Amino acid sequence: MKGVRGLGRVIGLGLVAVLLLFPLYWMIAISLQSPDRVFETPGRVDYVPWPPDVHSYARVLGTTSFLLALRNSCIVAGGTLTLALALGSMAAYALARLGVRGRRVMLALLLAMSMFPQIAILGGLFAWLRTLGLFDTHAGLILSYQTVVLPFTVWVMHTFFKLLPPDLEDAAALDGAGPLRTFWSVVLPLAAPGLVSTGLLGFIAAWNEFLFALTFTTGETTRTVPVAIALFRGASPHEIPWTEILAASVVVSVPLLGLVLFFQRRLVEGLTAGAIKG
Template identity: 40%
Template sequence: MGTKNRKSQLLWGVGSLLIIAYALVPVLWILSLSFKAGDDINNTQFLPTPLTIDGWDPASLSLDNYATVLSSDLFLTALRNSVGISLIATSISVVAATLAAYAVARLEFPGKRVLLGVALMITVFPIIAIATPLFDLWRVIGLYDTWPGLIIPYLSFSIPLSVYVLSAFFREIPWEMEQAAQVDGATSWQAFRRVIVPLAAPGVFTAAILTFFMIWNDFIFGITLTSSEAARPVPAALAFFSGASSFEQPTASIAAASVLVTIPVIILVLAFQQKIVAGLTNGAVKG
């Protein structure tokens, strides 16, 4: 048994390393590309040149790409749009989904399972299927190339996802705790706000993070429903990035911009990783 356990652990370890390498190598390559300058982007070395006799020279790292990106009005405006749209859509989605998921978890009504099934179906519905109809509709009613024109489609997909995640989490909270609060004199709203919501905080954080990531990384709506810098988010704006000049390949600059827009995602994951894991695992314990 001891030999089998060691072999099993070894296989799991090797498999984990392969998965980690598969996930990290493209990220590390983009990070390396973001520090290369000029014609150096055409070489196949992982680290920027030059190589000295003693090894790689850290002085060969160039921050010019990051300086170019941070001084670009196109990138800064797109970053402002992404932050504003993502925060507004996430806030509305989480508040609406929290109320809806609580009703789904606590009330019994006909079609309850069908409602959750439809919510799950919406989350996997291909975005490209409605991008073109929305393009035509938004141009007619005046929402094209505006923040609301992006926020509304994002809510259409993020609220069902949040409802599905939060309803499973609310079902784990004992009904007796809310009844005890009401016995002590709390109203239904006070019991929900002061007892249920704090207990459901891991699930709420999970829904908020998943929603924020989905909106932050969206490209299809961003490129289809905008035509100028007025509302164009970062993923779509990178397609129009031209670098320091029109005669320079923007590859390294786009890599630097990609690294910069990934930093907020990494910070959020590291800051709330315990709540995210708790929310995902807790909601999956019972159906």
């Protein structure tokens, strides 16, 4: 009885693992083949392609448009995160600790913001970015991404600060430090774990964002990675360069996978906190 159940579980687990991981395997497997082999015989699929061929990676990493997209994504995600973490965590601390008037209203406003669909402001944001002269710029994307990342940052950090013991702050206050100084030099270092998980989730959101990036950029100098991958075109207009698309996909996914697996525990905690409190 126990043996049968054990076997059933192994089979079940194996099946689930295959469902979860096969697409990743396939992305890597196809990216490591020459297009000629993949498209040699229509309808014939090779499950364990061998030997690997890095030709597609060389092509992708040799094209300036993809490298530019990587650069743009780093600038935009980095900028979004810096702004949201600096202003968001400061606001979160004040809302959690300093008895700011109207804090319930502010938190409710931020919660509503994180729930409303991005598409609701697409048209208005388009016109507004043009007015500001920020259409098709990195700064324009960073500004528009605040609608996604900032409310989330304030909420999660707010929860985090509430749980922090107040002893050290009280000591700093007795030493004559004002709230702003206490925040920067005492509280923020203590909040580093919270900042890491919030920052990671914010970075992933900014790195993956597609709708705004697609709509508010027009060329290679500002286009981010998801847009570049969605609009990937090869040398010939008739064929879709699948092996190159998937090689590019591997290049942008692997760092993210590494980050996520490395910070696994933190991330799951952050997600849960965000979901329960949010």
